[in-house]
Amino acid sequence: MIKRTNGWRQIAVWAGAAAVLMVFLLYIPTPYVAFEPGLAADVRTMVNAAEPDPQGDGKFLLTTVKMSLANYWVVARSWWSSNVELYRRSDVLQGATTDQYVKRVNMMMLGSQSDAVEAAYRAASVPYSIVPEALIIVQTKTGSALQPGDLVKEAGGKPVRTAEELLAEFRQIAADQTGQERTIRLTFIRDGKFMEERIKTSDLSAQADVHKLSEALGVAAWSESRRLVPADPKMKVSITTDEIGGPSAGLMFALQSYDELTQGDLTGGKIIAGTGTIRPDGTVGDIGGVGHKVTAAVRTGAEVFLAPERNAAEAIKKARSLGARLKVIPVRTLAEAIAELRRLSSRS
Incomplete structure (x- = not known):
């Protein structure tokens, strides 16, 4: 009876060790992202x-x-498989959350x-014509009030559909509010909900260009959603x-x-x-x-x-x-x- 009990105890120990190993390999996160053939x-x-x-x-x-966000099993596979490449998660996401990263690549797909x-x-x-529809935020910098996937709809209460239209509103504020703390109300859609942010514009002049505007907003990349209408x-x-x-x-x-x-x-x-x-x-x-x-x-x-x-x-x-x-x-x-x-x- 003692020998049989010891045998079952050894089996339980090995089973427990295997379970711990599986949890470690499959569920413990790593600081890596894996790229593989899709x-x-x-x-x-x-x-x-x-x-x-x-x-x-x-x-x-x-x-x-x-x-994919690599677990330790994927990290181990990268040692012998040329089909698995690892990169640091921070280098890939560049400060964004996983959800924000997904939104960013989805916005890139729409533009593509x-x-x-x-x-x-x-x-x-x-023959075709172009109808602008929305200004889409693709990538933002740390501290920006905007997020990837935001659709900018209004600036100062006026509709905007392109970066140039947004710039025109910011330039107007710069011209009208000379010598004072300047802000503008930005309206955008995020996850299906209308939101507003008061954006400081004091650093922008009436001669600012789109690049200066994107810096002021903390936007690294944006895209203009356009509808293409063929003549036929x-x-x-x-x-x-x-x-x-x-x-x-x-x-x-x-x-x-x-x-x-x-x-x-x-x-x-x-x-x-x-x-x-x-x-x-x-x-x-x-x-x-x-x-x-x-x-x-x-x-x-x-x-x-x-x-x-x-x-x-x-x-x-x-x-x-x-x-x-x-x-x-x-x-x-x-x-x-x-x-x-x-x-x-x-x-x-």
Whole structure:
């Protein structure tokens, strides 16, 4: 009986130790954020055209990086897995809370969608007009009364939709209240609720520019929400996404939008993944985490990967390390990407 009791006691001790170890590995927080390969998602389900061109057999895939708050198990995995990169949480969040960071990347995604549609309209020669809708706070500095995700609606009781309109109101206050403590009432929407803050404007002159204004407000980045209205309603394109943030899907959104607006299949029947920010003039910008995005593309069976020119060497190196038959094409503009895909299709 004594030996049997001791045996059960040893089992209980080992079980308890294992439970403590599991809690330590899985639930104790670390000061790190982990980046890993994310999704390679079909953008056909996200881009909506009023009268789309018939779809071909190929598809465009946006690629993502998965970010998580690393536990000690993830930290341990980073020792042997090249698919796990660790960064200090403070360096990534830059003083923001996790919720504020998520709002920031979501705001970046909204701006990226608008820029992608505008770039596609220009590439497809679609006449359009721009209707400003709201000024969105993307990133703030410590001490700012504003937060990422805030929608600025009024300044001094007057509606504002752009940074220039906001600047005009601040300049007016500077001109009207010379030689005294100057403030202005700022009205904004936060989490669906209207809020007001009295903002000091004494440091701003009547000649202040947008950069000086953003400094006075403690805003590191903002974005102007715009509605793009094509002259022909049949050419209208919109983009909707769920749980994907950041601006790096801009190139792939623009390509899918362009394919919807023009005749023929731009994919040439291939699975084409890629990444890159986009500007309304079609300029493609570099991004981070391209190696993880290549991995996501390879896992999904992509045949071609479009990468910003400055990221292309890293993308090629990663594809080779995976032993993948993935053709990496560097691009600088949307026009270049379209030309490369047409050239590739003609060779096929």
